[in-house]
Amino acid sequence: MTPRQARLEQQRSDILHAAASLIAERGFHGMSMRDLAEATGFGVSSLYNYFASKEELLAELQIRAFETLIAAANDSRQETPDAAARLYVFIFNQVRYFIDHADVMRVLIHEAAALPAEHRQRVRSLKEAYFRIGRDAVAAVFAQGCATPDTARGPVEAVALDRATYSIFGMINWVWAWYEPTLHGTPEDVARSIHSLAVCGLVARCPASPSQEELPPGLAHRQVSLLKRQAGTK
Amino acid sequence: MTPRQARLEQQRSDILHAAASLIAERGFHGMSMRDLAEATGFGVSSLYNYFASKEELLAELQIRAFETLIAAANDSRQETPDAAARLYVFIFNQVRYFIDHADVMRVLIHEAAALPAEHRQRVRSLKEAYFRIGRDAVAAVFAQGCATPDTARGPVEAVALDRATYSIFGMINWVWAWYEPTLHGTPEDVARSIHSLAVCGLVARCPASPSQEELPPGLAHRQVSLLKRQAGTK
DNA sequence: GATTGTCGAACGAACGTTCGTTCGTCAATT
DNA sequence: AATTGACGAACGAACGTTCGTTCGACAATC
Structure with a gap:
């Protein structure tokens, strides 16, 4: 696995961690992508470099x-x-x-x-x-x-x-x-x-x-x- | 209990029934007051004659x-x-x-x-x-x-x-x-x-x-x- | 018995905000 | 020079809630 892919996987994992915490607290519909952006330190739009949609994030x-x-x-x-x-x-x-x-x-x-x-x-x-x-x-x-x-x-x-x-x-x-x-x-x-x-x-x-x-x-x-x-x- | 109050209580109960069904299906944040209005047959604003807010509805x-x-x-x-x-x-x-x-x-x-x-x-x-x-x-x-x-x-x-x-x-x-x-x-x-x-x-x-x-x-x-x-x- | 006044109940429209998502740009890496 | 990734800005849609109004039922008045 190239370091490129490793870094990408690492950040996908980080985002999923933060999402799990937020969804657990407020529910899937209660978590906004802006919440998730703030929690991860990304900009809102950057999240879409890692997941195609909010729903796919939940599925993953x-x-x-x-x-x-x-x-x-x-x-x-x-x-x-x-x-x-x-x-x-x-x-x-x-x-x-x-x-x-x-x-x-x-x-x-x-x-x-x-x-x-x-x-x-x-x-x-x-x-x-x-x-x-x-x-x-x-x-x-x-x-x-x-x-x-x-x-x-x-x-x-x-x-x-x-x-x-x-x-x-x-x-x-x-x-x-x-x-x-x-x-x-x-x-x-x-x-x-x-x-x-x-x-x-x-x-x-x-x-x-x-x-x-x-x-x-x-x-x-x-x-x-x-x-x-x-x-x-x- | 006056028939006035009875009717009011009846309709509060109807709304709560419909809300329970919708919240169970989509979660509290996933149910909109418009969904609830459509399910009950009321207009959106009429719901606020029976409950002060969406949250109070859930609490009740x-x-x-x-x-x-x-x-x-x-x-x-x-x-x-x-x-x-x-x-x-x-x-x-x-x-x-x-x-x-x-x-x-x-x-x-x-x-x-x-x-x-x-x-x-x-x-x-x-x-x-x-x-x-x-x-x-x-x-x-x-x-x-x-x-x-x-x-x-x-x-x-x-x-x-x-x-x-x-x-x-x-x-x-x-x-x-x-x-x-x-x-x-x-x-x-x-x-x-x-x-x-x-x-x-x-x-x-x-x-x-x-x-x-x-x-x-x-x-x-x-x-x-x-x-x-x-x-x-x- | 007709008229008037009061009030609950329902509504459509609109408020300001936040939603998920897209796009063009631009710096950093390769 | 080319590619990646991060970003702010912006989008239309939908959010919860408020507002002014209207309608109809019922009591009190004439």
């Missing part, structure tokens, strides 16, 4: 975010054979990512509908791919639980599995709305609470508590950065 | 919604002595309300930050009051679970209780993002899935399954309507 932001999320989830997929532990890794990765990039998270959740129809489909398919990864992790835990001798549950229907998966995503996605580092513990605490609720529930005796044992420090704890910055900047 | 929408939610939750609070069953009623009420009024729900979740500072505080206190109701229900289930002899859990710390409560709210609040009546079962199915996940988890043997027994058909199933319409008008 969401696409990059989901691609990063999917890559991180895939990387740490087959680390451990235990289903409950794998689910914990999945939950923790996403929780920490959302806590580290709260503004991007808000954009992902809030502004899917603001996209033009063309980019909508691309983002939706990425979202569905990510959902399937999560559902596989949930299904594995489900199957493992059903295999225990003292439960008489039959095989889980697909609809119920979908509902359970969406509910678990709900717990994770809602973190942006309430989490305060000074009030609610570490990201690990949050991930443990969610995982424990998902696997064991509020009152049941928990047959699998993988939250205690430490995670492999490699891929699972790898720092995922949505909009990658060049080394040395900021 | 949110305040009414939370007041309705709180009233419904309070009504069905002490129906049954069983903690798990009470939690189910709480979950089901909110799930059904969100399914019936998906647009209002989206406004509540998305547009809290768009409020001016004055109304912000009022909405926030309502939200906190509602949270406390939910947390009490969760705490009761927690305490009941801890009392069972085969678990060795100590008393639940306040922080963990908060995290669990927020997570359960997350499952419920996320429903708007995925629920499709033709794909994901009835509202009762959704509430049962969430409640089962909250109380029993994915794999644990469930000590309390109150979802099977029917609910009292009175207050718990009472239809809650956010923006009350006069009888007889569509």
Whole structure:
């Protein structure tokens, strides 16, 4: 990659960072290109050297975010054979990512509908791919639980599995709305609470508590950065 | 109430209905007063006979919604002595309300930050009051679970209780993002899935399954309507 | 019972501002 | 000499809001 392209990519990334912050604060329609220009230090018109329109800027932001999320989830997929532990890794990765990039998270959740129809489909398919990864992790835990001798549950229907998966995503996605580092513990605490609720529930005796044992420090704890910055900047 | 006032209230309610739908679709900043005028059949300026500003319209929408939610939750609070069953009623009420009024729900979740500072505080206190109701229900289930002899859990710390409560709210609040009546079962199915996940988890043997027994058909199933319409008008 | 006055309610037009976007220019880099 | 990238100026459109006016219903007056 020529230094020309590197510099261009760097500045596109900077603009996306600033845009994520502003959109998270005021919504897509609430952020003006003049706001974004002031935040980045560019003139208003210079932004159009990097993105064709305001909408394409939003689309690029969401696409990059989901691609990063999917890559991180895939990387740490087959680390451990235990289903409950794998689910914990999945939950923790996403929780920490959302806590580290709260503004991007808000954009992902809030502004899917603001996209033009063309980019909508691309983002939706990425979202569905990510959902399937999560559902596989949930299904594995489900199957493992059903295999225990003292439960008489039959095989889980697909609809119920979908509902359970969406509910678990709900717990994770809602973190942006309430989490305060000074009030609610570490990201690990949050991930443990969610995982424990998902696997064991509020009152049941928990047959699998993988939250205690430490995670492999490699891929699972790898720092995922949505909009990658060049080394040395900021 | 004089028929004059009744008519005025009726039309305020109509406008709020239309606004909820438009804001849910495009966001607060994405809805223009001209859009709202066209949707309601009023002229643009006539809207200002009913609301002082666009922001006050949003504030009124949110305040009414939370007041309705709180009233419904309070009504069905002490129906049954069983903690798990009470939690189910709480979950089901909110799930059904969100399914019936998906647009209002989206406004509540998305547009809290768009409020001016004055109304912000009022909405926030309502939200906190509602949270406390939910947390009490969760705490009761927690305490009941801890009392069972085969678990060795100590008393639940306040922080963990908060995290669990927020997570359960997350499952419920996320429903708007995925629920499709033709794909994901009835509202009762959704509430049962969430409640089962909250109380029993994915794999644990469930000590309390109150979802099977029917609910009292009175207050718990009472239809809650956010923006009350006069009888007889569509 | 006709006339008059009051007032709420709805409107079109226009306000000043801000929106996203385009264009021509010009300095800096290659 | 050629290309890139940053810029201010300007565009038409749309924004939230205000204004003056009009219309029709209802009570009080004659």
